[in-house]
Amino acid sequence: MTDLVLSDLTRSYGATNAIDNINITVGAGEFLTLLGPSGCGKSTTLAAIAGLDQPTHGRISFAGRTLFDAASKTSLPPEARGFGVVFQSYALWPHMTVDDNVGLSLRLRKVAAPERNRRVGEALDLVGLTAYAKRYPGELSGGQQQRVALARAVVFRPALLLLDEPLSNLDAQLRQEARIWLKSIQRELGLTAIYVTHDQEEALSMSDRIVVMRGGHIIQMGTPQDIYERPVHPFSASFIGSANLITGGSVSEVFGGQAAIAFGDGQVLRGHAPLPVHPGSPALVAVRPQNIQPTEGADENRLLVRFGAANYLGDRFEQEAFLGECRLRLQTIRPAPEGQGAIWIDHADALIFPLDDRAKDKTR
Amino acid sequence: MGSSPRISSAMPQEAPQTVLPDYSRLIQLLIFVVTAILMLAPAIPIAVQVFIDRPLYSDGWIFTFANFGKLFGSAQLASVLGTTAVFSVITVVIAQVGGVAAALFLGRTDLPGRHLIGGVLMWPLYLSHLIFGMGWVIMYGPSGFLTQWLARILGGAPWNLYSLAGMGIVAGVSQIPLAYLYCLYGAVRSVDPTLEHAARTVGARPLSVLAHVTLPLMIPSIITSAALNLVIAVETLSIPLFIGGPARIETLSTFLYHQGIAASDPDHGLIAASSLLLVVLVAATLFVQRLLLKNSHRYETVKGKGSRPALLKLGNLKWPLVIIMGASLFFFVIVPVFGVVLRAFTTFLSPLVAPWTTLTLKNFNTLLTSETFVRAIRNTFFVSFFSAASGTILATMVALLIQRSDFPFKRTLEALAYSPRVIPGLITGLGIFYATVIFSPMGWLRGSLWILVLAYVMATLPLALGAIQPAVIQISADLDKAARTVGASWSRSMRIVMVPLLRSAMLGSFTLLFIFHLKSYIIAIFLIVPGLEVMGVTMLSLWTNGDVGVTAAFATLQMVLIALFLVATRLVFRVKLYD
Numbered sequence: 011m012t013d014l015v016l017s018d019l020t021r022s023y024g025a026t027n028a029i030d031n032i033n034i035t036v037g038a039g040e041f042l043t044l045l046g047p048s049g050c051g052k053s054t055t056l057a058a059i060a061g062l063d064q065p066t067h068g069r070i071s072f073a074g075r076t077l078f079d080a081a082s083k084t085s086l087p088p089e090a091r092g093f094g095v096v097f098q099s100y101a102l103w104p105h106m107t108v109d110d111n112v113g114l115s116l117r118l119r120k121v122a123a124p125e126r127n128r129r130v131g132e133a134l135d136l137v138g139l140t141a142y143a144k145r146y147p148g149e150l151s152g153g154q155q156q157r158v159a160l161a162r163a164v165v166f167r168p169a170l171l172l173l174d175e176p177l178s179n180l181d182a183q184l185r186q187e188a189r190i191w192l193k194s195i196q197r198e199l200g201l202t203a204i205y206v207t208h209d210q211e212e213a214l215s216m217s218d219r220i221v222v223m224r225g226g227h228i229i230q231m232g233t234p235q236d237i238y239e240r241p242v243h244p245f246s247a248s249f250i251g252s253a254n255l256i257t258g259g260s261v262s263e264v265f266g267g268q269a270a271i272a273f274g275d276g277q278v279l280r281g282h283a284p285l286p287v288h289p290g291s292p293a294l295v296a297v298r299p300q301n302i303q304p305t306e307g308a309d310e311n312r313l314l315v316r317f318g319a320a321n322y323l324g325d326r327f328e329q330e331a332f333l334g335e336c337r338l339r340l341q342t343i344r345p346a347p348e349g350q351g352a353i354w355i356d357h358a359d360a361l362i363f364p365l366d367d368r369a370k371d372k373t374r
Numbered sequence: 375m376g377s378s379p380r381i382s383s384a385m386p387q388e389a390p391q392t393v394l395p396d397y398s399r400l401i402q403l404l405i406f407v408v409t410a411i412l413m414l415a416p417a418i419p420i421a422v423q424v425f426i427d428r429p430l431y432s433d434g435w436i437f438t439f440a441n442f443g444k445l446f447g448s449a450q451l452a453s454v455l456g457t458t459a460v461f462s463v464i465t466v467v468i469a470q471v472g473g474v475a476a477a478l479f480l481g482r483t484d485l486p487g488r489h490l491i492g493g494v495l496m497w498p499l500y501l502s503h504l505i506f507g508m509g510w511v512i513m514y515g516p517s518g519f520l521t522q523w524l525a526r527i528l529g530g531a532p533w534n535l536y537s538l539a540g541m542g543i544v545a546g547v548s549q550i551p552l553a554y555l556y557c558l559y560g561a562v563r564s565v566d567p568t569l570e571h572a573a574r575t576v577g578a579r580p581l582s583v584l585a586h587v588t589l590p591l592m593i594p595s596i597i598t599s600a601a602l603n604l605v606i607a608v609e610t611l612s613i614p615l616f617i618g619g620p621a622r623i624e625t626l627s628t629f630l631y632h633q634g635i636a637a638s639d640p641d642h643g644l645i646a647a648s649s650l651l652l653v654v655l656v657a658a659t660l661f662v663q664r665l666l667l668k669n670s671h672r673y674e675t676v677k678g679k680g681s682r683p684a685l686l687k688l689g690n691l692k693w694p695l696v697i698i699m700g701a702s703l704f705f706f707v708i709v710p711v712f713g714v715v716l717r718a719f720t721t722f723l724s725p726l727v728a729p730w731t732t733l734t735l736k737n738f739n740t741l742l743t744s745e746t747f748v749r750a751i752r753n754t755f756f757v758s759f760f761s762a763a764s765g766t767i768l769a770t771m772v773a774l775l776i777q778r779s780d781f782p783f784k785r786t787l788e789a790l791a792y793s794p795r796v797i798p799g800l801i802t803g804l805g806i807f808y809a810t811v812i813f814s815p816m817g818w819l820r821g822s823l824w825i826l827v828l829a830y831v832m833a834t835l836p837l838a839l840g841a842i843q844p845a846v847i848q849i850s851a852d853l854d855k856a857a858r859t860v861g862a863s864w865s866r867s868m869r870i871v872m873v874p875l876l877r878s879a880m881l882g883s884f885t886l887l888f889i890f891h892l893k894s895y896i897i898a899i900f901l902i903v904p905g906l907e908v909m910g911v912t913m914l915s916l917w918t919n920g921d922v923g924v925t926a927a928f929a930t931l932q933m934v935l936i937a938l939f940l941v942a943t944r945l946v947f948r949v950k951l952y953d
């Protein structure tokens with residue numbers, strides 16, 4: 011069942027578009043993540059859905075009802091949309107107790123006091139903060155505030171939950187825990203959720219589907235496995251899994267889904283080409299650091315490089331290597347000595363993309 | 375924590391809310407319309423009066439440019455403008471030099487007694503020019519106490535207060551606090567001390583650190599306060615009237631006052647034209663200020679650190695500086711204020727007679743037994759209270775509409791709300807007077823104190839906004855957005871979230887406005903009719919009638935009231951107008 015539909019959504023500030031022609035469909039009960047670097051338009055998209063910001067173009071509908079339509083100038087105010095929002099800053103009201111923060115939505119909906127208390131208690135129980143009901147937000151830790159914000163957003167049983175980097179203010183340990191219980195609460199309550207983050211781990215571990223964004227555009231949309239294993243754009247590959255992007259080559263051969271790319275110094279690398287490529291055109295190769303090894307394997311490309319310094323990371327080393335002008339990072343258990351040497355890359359681990367203007371722009 | 379399901383099944387979803395009729399837009403529109411009427415009501419009649427041949431309230435007027443001809447043709451104008459310019463420049467120079475020096479030495483050095491000096495320095499801010507000017511005349515005027523005393527010793531008066539320089543000194547000293555506050559809070563307190571330390575490490579001595587590092591960083595604050603002081607100097611009435619009047623020195627404001635109030639048959643066209651000239655001068659000043667501050671980010675060094683910068687050690691310069699500053703304050707501020715009080719408790723004041731032999735309570739007796747005077751005090755409180763309260767409420771609503779709404783005309787609203795900055799108080803009063811004459815629905819106001827409330831609210835909206843708008847900006851916009859997402863309409867989110875968080879800013883605005891109105895006289899001048907007297911205007915006419923003793927008693931009473939109010943707000947609400 012389809013719940014939320016964003017069609018041709020654009021938000022411009024003067025000449026620049028914060029989001030540019032976004033199309034997303036979200037199913038009921040789905041956990042969808044908007045993932046991308048800072049400034050790519052994630053918050054703008056979320057604010058448009060919540061009704062906190064007016065896009066300049068496009069439509070938004072939810073469960074068949076039009077929330078926003080730029081053409082007919084209709085826009086439902088946020089209070090009429092009734093979506094739960096967890097703000098990056100939590101935005102708890104400092105002059106109200108935890109109880110009042112959580113209960114305001116019910117008071118505004120004229121829910122009678124006994125019922126209201128029951129439901130506020132239930133929501134605080136859900137986030138494990140029953141003992142803190144009478145405190146003020148200023149008297150809570152960051153993690154506790156974040157849980158109050160979540161309780162406040164779900165207590166009125168919103169049809170849609172919008173979360174804007176809710177975990178970004180927590181330390182690594184708390185973030186791990188919060189990720190798990192946030193996901194379990196979403197499942198328990200059967201909520202449709204849209205989650206904004208720039209943390210790839212968070213996105214991969216929690217989402218049903220991920221939307222990779224950059225510069226106001228959608229780069230790729232798919233399940234976490236799709237995105238990680240089958241990136242269709244060099245940006246997806248480099249942003250999720252921090253792949254090396256090797257430039258400076260051009261396509262020398264195309265066969266089936268495979269291609270070969272030749273570098274200036276005559277070396278050739280074979281790999282998988284998810285998008286159509288044409289012989290003679292410039293291309294780039296995306297390879298994850300852990301898929302580059304300084305030791306020989308079967309069915310692999312061999313490239314001559316100059317090894318640089320290696321850093322010890324505990325369970326492995328990260329080493330840099332130079333292929334011509336291009337700097338690569340590789341992760342290995344046994345680093346190679348500095349100076350001339352060779353690396354091996356499995357054919358299946360090298361992704362070859364056409365280097366069009368847009369791709370170049372997006373590999374920054 | 376969330377490990378076992380506590381809510382048995384998926385929660386049933388709340389039915390989407392039915393959209394209630396939302397009054398937010400209506401409220402927004404109402405705020406806009408009220409503000410627009412308030413701001414335009416006094417301006418439009420004056421603008422019309424400028425271009426017609428007879429008073430607005432008489433019939434059959436025709437459009438004309440003759441009023442400008444009269445104004446610019448008058449031989450007096452050139453000299454009036456020249457006098458105004460010289461007076462304003464002297465005022466601003468004294469105010470800025472004094473204010474900047476005070477900010478540097480009191481804010482950045484270990485000058486002994488700096489808290490006491492800083493406190494006394496603020497006195498002129500709480501007193502009207504009227505009282506302050508009166509104090510100077512009583513002590514330093516040609517027949518003033520100290521002048522006479524010195525004249526007997528030296529065999530001739532050592533100075534002449536009734537001169538352009540005298541006017542400039544009095545106005546300048548009374549505007550020092552404004553420059554001081556701007557420089558202190560705008561710059562000195564927020565200058566990154568590491569910059570000063572850096573200068574010390576390369577061998578700069580304390581005074582040259584202040585001169586070469588701290589001072590340049592204060593330039594934006596100096597420009598802003600200089601512009602404000604220039605505007606105040608151009609508009610001020612009582613100092614030119616009291617001090618320049620006897621010497622027949624006429625500034626634009628006294629010219630307007632004499633044409634409008636003192637003349638038996640006022641020429642309204644000429645009055646309106648000179649008002650317009652005054653407005654243009656003020657607007658030009660503020661425009662220049664904006665131009666000068668366009669690149670002010672160059673001076674931004676504010677690090678937003680909470681820590682107080684370390685104080686520069688003055689060393690041997692310490693005591694000479696304390697003596698200079700203390701003596702200046704004593705003679706320029708304490709002596710005039712003390713003069714007013716002394717005069718209030720004596721039948722006359724002269725160095726020939728020991729003051730304690732002429733002690734009397736007669737002045738206060740006259741004051742408190744006269745029905746008119748007591749009514750003036752009552753009226754002042756009534757008007758000050760309601761103006762401060764309604765001004766604060768209006769400013770809060772306007773600030774929220776400007777900062778926190780998607781109201782389509784909010785930029786227009788902001789321009790409107792700040793427009794009184796270019797309209798001197800004297801002219802606001804005049805404009806409202808015209809407005810009540812020509813808009814018959816406003817006619818009933820003429821006999822009511824509410825006309826003063828209206829005028830005060832109009833004239834001081836920028837002041838109130840200045841106290842509230844920064845506080846609004848400091849509150850994260852996410853807070854009211856969050857209220858919207860849980861179901862509050864715009865107006866409700868403002869009431870539930872913003873207003874409670876703005877409480878202390880609103881109290882600050884109320885206190886500021888209340889004191890401002892308590893000492894105000896200029897706005898009311900054109901609006902006073904018997905029964906509507908307020909303290910300031912009553913003092914003005916008492917003084918011009920020569921009742922110096924009663925005026926001084928009135929002034930003393932007003933100073934005591936203001937002091938009491940300040941102490942009370944500090945104790946009850948913990949409001950501090952400045953640190």
Ligand SMILES: Nc1ncnc2c1ncn2[C@@H]1O[C@H](COP(=O)(O)OP(=O)(O)OP(=O)(O)O)[C@@H](O)[C@H]1O
Pocket residue numbers: 023027028029046047048049050051052053054055208
């Ligand atoms: N009020 C505004 N005026 C002009 N540009 C804006 C405004 N708000 C956002 N932008 C621009 O729109 C783009 C998208 O902003 P948005 O806040 O959606 O980014 P984001 O993906 O949420 O980033 P982050 O991860 O840093 O929160 C940015 O380039 C930003 O500069």
Ligand SMILES: [Mg+2]
Pocket residue numbers: 052053054174
């Ligand atoms: Mg964001």
